[in-house]
Amino acid sequence: xxxxxxxxxxxxxxxxxxxxxxxxxxxxxxxxxxxxxxxxxxxxxxxxxxxxxxxxxxxxxxxxxxxxxxxxxxxxxxxxxxxxxxxxxxxxxxxxxxxxxxxxxxxxxxxxxxxxxxxxxxxxxxxxxxxxxxxxxxxxxxxxxxxxxxxxxxxxxxxxxxxxxxxxxxxxxxxxxxxxxxxxxxxxxxxxxxxxxxxxxxxxxxxxxxxxxxxxxxxxxxxxxxxxxxxxxxxxxxxxxxxxxxxxxxxxxxxxxxxxxxxxxxxxxxxxxxxxxxxxxxxxxxxxxxxxxxxxxxxxxxxx
Amino acid sequence: xxxxxxxxxxxxxxxxxxxxxxxxxxxxxxxxxxxxxxxxxxxxxxxxxxxxxxxxxxxxxxxxxxxxxxxxxxxxxxxxxxxxxxxxxxxxxxxxxxxxxxxxxxxxxxxxxxxxxxxxxxxxxxxxxxxxxxxxxxxxxxxxxxxxxxxxxxxxxxxxxxxxxxxxxxxxxxxxxxxxxxxxxxxxxxxxxxxxxxxxxxxxxxxxxxxxxxxxxxxxxxxxxxxxxxxxxxxxxxxxxxxxxxxxxxxxxxxxxxxxxxxxxxxxxxxxxxxxxxxxxxxxxxxxxxxxxxxxxxxxxxxxxxxxxxxxxxx
Amino acid sequence: xxxxxxxxxxxxxxxxxxxxxxxxxxxxxxxxxxxxxxxxxxxxxxxxxxxxxxxxxxxxxxxxxxxxxxxxxxxxxxxxxxxxxxxxxxxxxxxxxxxxxxxxxxxxxxxxxxxxxxxxxxxxxxxxxxxxxxxxxxxxxxxxxxxxxxxxxxxxxxxxxxxxxxxxxxxxxxxxxxxxxxxxxxxxxxxxxxxxxxxxxxxxxxxxxxxxxxxxxxxxxxxxxxxxxxxxxxxxxxxxxxxxxxxxxxxxxxxxxxxxxxxxxxxxxxxxxxxxxxxxxxxxxxxxxxxxxxxxxxxxxxxxxxxxxxxxxxxxxx
Numbered sequence: 027x028x029x030x031x032x033x034x035x036x037x038x039x040x041x042x043x044x045x046x047x048x049x050x051x052x053x054x055x056x057x058x059x060x061x062x063x064x065x066x067x068x069x070x071x072x073x074x075x076x077x078x079x080x081x082x083x084x085x086x087x088x089x090x091x092x093x094x095x096x097x098x099x100x101x102x103x104x105x106x107x108x109x110x111x112x113x114x115x116x117x118x119x120x121x122x123x124x125x126x127x128x129x130x131x132x133x134x135x136x137x138x139x140x141x142x143x144x145x146x147x148x149x150x151x152x153x154x155x156x157x158x159x160x161x162x163x164x165x166x167x168x169x170x171x172x173x174x175x176x177x178x179x180x181x182x183x184x185x186x187x188x189x190x191x192x193x194x195x196x197x198x199x200x201x202x203x204x205x206x207x208x209x210x211x212x213x214x215x216x217x218x219x220x221x222x223x224x225x226x227x228x229x230x231x232x233x234x235x236x237x238x239x240x241x242x243x244x245x246x247x248x249x250x251x252x253x254x255x256x257x258x259x260x261x262x263x264x265x266x267x268x269x270x271x272x273x274x275x276x277x278x279x280x281x282x283x284x285x286x287x288x289x290x291x292x293x294x295x296x297x298x299x300x301x302x303x304x305x306x307x308x309x310x311x312x313x314x315x316x317x318x319x320x321x322x323x324x325x326x327x328x329x330x
Numbered sequence: 331x332x333x334x335x336x337x338x339x340x341x342x343x344x345x346x347x348x349x350x351x352x353x354x355x356x357x358x359x360x361x362x363x364x365x366x367x368x369x370x371x372x373x374x375x376x377x378x379x380x381x382x383x384x385x386x387x388x389x390x391x392x393x394x395x396x397x398x399x400x401x402x403x404x405x406x407x408x409x410x411x412x413x414x415x416x417x418x419x420x421x422x423x424x425x426x427x428x429x430x431x432x433x434x435x436x437x438x439x440x441x442x443x444x445x446x447x448x449x450x451x452x453x454x455x456x457x458x459x460x461x462x463x464x465x466x467x468x469x470x471x472x473x474x475x476x477x478x479x480x481x482x483x484x485x486x487x488x489x490x491x492x493x494x495x496x497x498x499x500x501x502x503x504x505x506x507x508x509x510x511x512x513x514x515x516x517x518x519x520x521x522x523x524x525x526x527x528x529x530x531x532x533x534x535x536x537x538x539x540x541x542x543x544x545x546x547x548x549x550x551x552x553x554x555x556x557x558x559x560x561x562x563x564x565x566x567x568x569x570x571x572x573x574x575x576x577x578x579x580x581x582x583x584x585x586x587x588x589x590x591x592x593x594x595x596x597x598x599x600x601x602x603x604x605x606x607x608x609x610x611x612x613x614x615x616x617x618x619x620x621x622x623x624x625x626x627x628x629x630x631x632x633x634x635x636x637x638x639x640x641x642x643x644x645x
Numbered sequence: 646x647x648x649x650x651x652x653x654x655x656x657x658x659x660x661x662x663x664x665x666x667x668x669x670x671x672x673x674x675x676x677x678x679x680x681x682x683x684x685x686x687x688x689x690x691x692x693x694x695x696x697x698x699x700x701x702x703x704x705x706x707x708x709x710x711x712x713x714x715x716x717x718x719x720x721x722x723x724x725x726x727x728x729x730x731x732x733x734x735x736x737x738x739x740x741x742x743x744x745x746x747x748x749x750x751x752x753x754x755x756x757x758x759x760x761x762x763x764x765x766x767x768x769x770x771x772x773x774x775x776x777x778x779x780x781x782x783x784x785x786x787x788x789x790x791x792x793x794x795x796x797x798x799x800x801x802x803x804x805x806x807x808x809x810x811x812x813x814x815x816x817x818x819x820x821x822x823x824x825x826x827x828x829x830x831x832x833x834x835x836x837x838x839x840x841x842x843x844x845x846x847x848x849x850x851x852x853x854x855x856x857x858x859x860x861x862x863x864x865x866x867x868x869x870x871x872x873x874x875x876x877x878x879x880x881x882x883x884x885x886x887x888x889x890x891x892x893x894x895x896x897x898x899x900x901x902x903x904x905x906x907x908x909x910x911x912x913x914x915x916x917x918x919x920x921x922x923x924x925x926x927x928x929x930x931x932x933x934x935x936x937x938x939x940x941x942x943x944x945x946x947x948x949x950x951x952x953x954x955x956x957x958x959x960x961x962x963x
Contacts, residue, residue: 050854050855050856050857050859051856051857053856055858056856056857056858056859059858060766060858062758063758063759063761063762063766064762065758066754066755066756066757066758066759066762067758067759067762067775069755070755070756070759070779070782070825070828070832071775071778071779073782073825074778074781074782074785074825076797077785077789077790077793077797080793080796080797081789081792081793084796097389097392098385099385099389100382100385100386100389100624104389128686128689129686131682131683131686131687132683132686132687132689132690134683135680135683135684135686135687136687139680139683139684140687150687150690150691152953153690153691153694154690155949155953156694156946156949156950156953157690157693157694159879159882159883159886159945159949159952160697160886160942160945160946160949161885161886161887161888161913161941161942161945162886162888163886163888163913163916163917163938163941164697164701164886164938164941164942165697166920167697167700167701167916167934167935167938168693168696168697168700168701170700171696171699171700171701171703171704171935172696172700179416179418180373180418182403193693196689196690196693197690200690224673224676226673226676226679226680227676250784251784253786254784254785254786254787254788254789255786256786256787256788256888256889257787257888257889257892257913257917260888260892260917260920260921261916261917261920262920263403263920265403265404265921266401266402266403267381267384267385267388267401267402267403267404268401269385269388269389269392269399269400269401270398270399270400270401278371278399278401283786283788283889286788286789286792287788287791287889287892287893290788290791290792290795290796290893291534291536291537291540291893292536293536293539293540293543293559293560293563294559294560298792298796301792302792302796305786305788305789305792308786308788308789309785309786309789312784312785312786316784320777404921405921478729500812505726506726506727507726523727523728524728525727527722527724527727527729527731528898528900529898530896530897530898530908531726531897531898532897532918533921534921537897540813540814541812541813541814541896543813544804544812544813544814545812545813548812
C-alpha cells in the first residue's frame with residue numbers, strides 16, 4: 027500500500043492518466059487549489075471520525091450485556107435496548123417480505139416487458155425516480171392515512187411500520203433491480219429466445235438468476251436504509267414506553283432509531299450514554315449489512 | 331446451471347432461517363415460571379407528568395408478572411382521554427381531573443371508568459441553575475410572565491421586576507394536550523388554556539428540562555419528579571414563599587400549584603382482562619413505594635384508604 | 646408469411662430486445678397471469694404517488710375549509726394548537742430555509758471539493774479507498790446525526806468551546822450537521838458528471854498548456870455544470886425533507902428565526918413533534934399535520950423535477 031505522501035506528490039506531479047504534470051502544477055494558485063481540495067476531503071472525513079469517536083467515548087460506560095437483554099426503564103442504570111433490537115428485526119423482516127418481491131416484479135416488468143417508448147411507461151419511470159426523493163416523513167403520513175382509512179385504531183403495530191418503510195424503499199429496490207437487469211447482456215436473452223423459450227422463460231431462467239447478485243446487493247442496501255429510519259415511524263405513534271418483546275405483526279414495537287431518539291430527548295446524562303451506546307450498535311449493524319452487500323457484489327458479480 | 335440455482339437456494343434458505351429465528355426470539359422471555367402466569371397487553375396513555383410513575387410501576391410489575399406487556403404512551407392528558415374515551419386504551423394517566431366534555435364523550439361511547447388518585451404532585455416552576463435573581467416568585471409575577479397579553483411584549487426579566495437583570499426570557503413548558511398545561515394556565519392565568527403562544531411547547535417534559543437547562547434566562551414548568559431527577563440542571567422556585575416538597579404538597583401549603591395525579595381505569599378492561607386487573611391492583615396497592623422510587627409525592631393516609639375503596643368498587 | 650422474424654435465421658433480430666411476445670406452440674396461460682402480476686406490481690408505484698396525493702389532499706381540504714389560503718401561506722404566527730390559534734406557515738418555512746441554507750454552505754464547498762479531487766486528481770487506488778468512506782457518511786442514520794448535533798456540536802462546540810450565546814437548541818447546529826450529511830449526495834453526483842466529460846476535452850486543454858486547476862475550473866466544470874447543478878438541487882431536496890436532525894437539535898418553538906444561533910421549528914420538525922401528541926382523525930390538529938405535509942411534498946416535488954431535468958440534460962450531452 028503506497029503511502030499518503032506518494033498520494034500527495036502524485037497529485038502534484040500528475041500521475042493521474044489525464045493531463046497534468048509540468049511546471050504549471052507548481053504555480054501558487056494551483057497548489058492552493060490542491061490544498062483546498064484535500065482540505066475539503068479531510069474536513070468531511072474528519073467530521074465522520076469525530077462523530078464515531080464521540081459516540082464511542084460517550085457510550086463506553088454502557089457497553090455491556092445489559093444493552094441486549096434489558097428493557098427500557100426509568101433509571102439509566104437498569105435500562106437496555108432489547109425490545110428495540112427485536113423490534114427492528116421484526117420490522118425489517120416484515121418489510122423485506124413485503125417489498126422485495128414487489129420491487130423485483132415491478133422492475134422486471136419495467137425493464138423486460140414494457141414498451142419503453144410508450145408515454146405511460148416513461149411516466150412510471152419518472153414517477154419512480156421522484157418517489158425515491160420524497161421525504162421519508164411523507165411516507166409516514168401516507169401510512170397513517172391508509173391505516174386510518176382502514177379503521178385501524180392502534181397504529182403502532184409492526185405491520186404499520188413495515189408498510190411505511192416498504193413504500194419508502196420500494197423505489198430504491200426497483201431502481202437497483204433495473205440496473206442489475208440492465209447489466210445482463212442482451213445476447214443472453216437473444217440466445218434464449220432463439221432456442222425457443224418464451225419471454226417469461228428467458229427472464230425467469232436466464233436473466234434473473236444472472237442478476238441475483240446485483241439485486242441482492244441493492245436489496246440489502248435498501249433494507250439498511252430502512253433500518254436507520256425513524257421519521258415515518260414517529261408519525262405512526264411509535265414513541266411509546268415498550269417493555270416487552272414484539273410477538274407478532276400486530277404487536278406493539280419500538281426500533282433502534284426510535285429508542286435512540288427517545289433516550290436523546292431525556293435530560294439525564296445516563297440516558298445520553300445509553301443513546302450513544304445504542305447508536306454504536308446500530309452503526310455496527312449497518313456496517314455488517316453494507317459489508318455483506320459489497321461482499322456479495324464482489325464475489326458473485328459476473329464479468330460479462 | 332446448478333450454481334445459479336444453488337445461489338438462489340442459499341439466499342432463500344438464509345431468509346427462511348432468519349424468519350424462523352425471529353419467530354423463536356419473538357416468543358416470551360425466560361419462561362412462564364410458575365404454572366398459571368398471565369399474559370397480554372395493558373395499554374395506557376396520557377400525561378407526561380404521570381408517565382414516569384406508570385413506567386416505574388410497569389418496571390416493578392414485570393418482576394412479578396413477566397408475561398404482561400405494559401405500554402405507556404405520552405400524548406398528554408387531553409390526548410390520553412381522547413384515546414381512552416374511544417376505547418383504545420385500558421388506563422388513562424392524567425395530571426388533572428377529567429373534564430365534563432371528556433366524561434360526556436366517554437359516556438357517549440359506553441366507556442365507564444373509575445378515577446383513582448395515585449400520587450400527589452407539586453407543579454414546579456423551574457429556572458436555570460445559574461439564575462440567582464428569580465428564586466422567589468409570586469403568582470402575580472408568574473402571571474406577568476405567562477399571560478396571553480404578554481405575548482411579544484414581556485421578553486426580558488427586567489420587565490417582570492425592575493430589580494432583575496437584563497436577561498432575555500426563554501420560556502418552555504408543556505404543550506396544549508397536557509394536563510400540566512391545563513392546570514398551570516388555570517392556576518396562574520385564571521383560565522385553562524390561556525397562555526401566550528410564543529413559548530416552546532412540548533408534550534415531553536424532558537424537552538422542557540433541556541430547554542431551561544440550556545438558557546440562562548430559561549423558565550419552565552412541570553411536575554416535581556422532573557425537578558428531583560434533574561437537580562443538577564435546573565432548580566425550582568418558591569411560589570408565594572413556599573418551596574415545593576413532599577411535605578408542603580401533602581399538607582396543602584404549596585398552593586395554587588399542588589395537585590393530585592390520577593389514573594382512570596376502564597371498568598370493562600378491569601373486569602374482562604385479568605392482566606389489567608393484575609396491573610392495576612399492583613399499582614394501587616404499591617402506590618406508595620412506587621411513588622418513592624419514581625421521586626413522586628406519595629399519597630396521604632386518607633388518600634390511600636380512598637384509593638383502596640375505589641379499587642374495591644371496581645372489582 | 647408471418648412477420649415474426651426470429652424463426653427465420655440470419656441477422657433478423659433487432660439490436661434492442663423484442664417487445665412483443667412470440668406465441669410459438671401452445672398458449673401459456675400461466676405466463677399470461679404472471680405478466681398481469683408484474684404489471685400490477687409496477688402499478689403499485691403509481692398507486693403510491695396517487696395515495697400520497699390523496700392522503701395529503703383530503704385532510705388538507707378540510708383544513709383549508711377552516712383556514713384561508715392566504716393566512717396559511719403568508720401568516721407569520723404559527724400557533725395551531727392554542728386557544729387563540731393562528732395558522733401562518735411562514736415561521737416553519739423560514740426555519741426550513743435557514744437549515745437548508747446552512748446545510749448548503751457546508752455541503753457545496755465540501756462536496757464539490759471532494760468531487761473535483763476524486764474525479765480529476767486522485768489516483769485510482771486512492772479513489773477506491775476514499776469513495777466508500779464518503780459513502781459511509783451517507784449511511785449514518787439521521788437519528789445518530791441528530792444526537793451528534795445536540796450532544797457534541799451544540800453543547801460542546803458551540804457553547805463550551807466557542808462560547809456563543811445560544812441555548813439548548815439551535816438552527817446552526819442542525820444546519821451544520823445536515824450539511825455534512827448531504828456531502829456524499831452532492832459529491833457522488835457531481836463526480837459522476839465530471840467523470841462523464843470526455844477525456845478529449847481535458848487533453849485538448851492540457852495540450853494548450855493549462856495546468857489541472859485551470860482545466861478543471863475552465864473546461865471540466867462548465868462542461869459538467871448541469872450535473873453539478875442537479876447534484877446541488879438534489880442536496881437541497883434532501884435538506885428540506887430531513888426530519889430527525891432538526892427534530893432533535895433545532896428546537897420546537899415555531900418562531901421567525903432571525904439569527905442562526907436561535908432555535909426554530911421546521912416543517913418536518915412540526916410534523917414530527919405534532920405526531921408525538923395526539924390528534925383525532927378529522928380534527929383541525931390532524932388536518933394541520935397533513936396541510937403542512939402537503940406543502941412539504943409539493944416543495945420537494947418541485948425541487949426534484951428541476952433536478953431531474955438537469956440530470957437528463959447532462960446525461961444526454963455526451
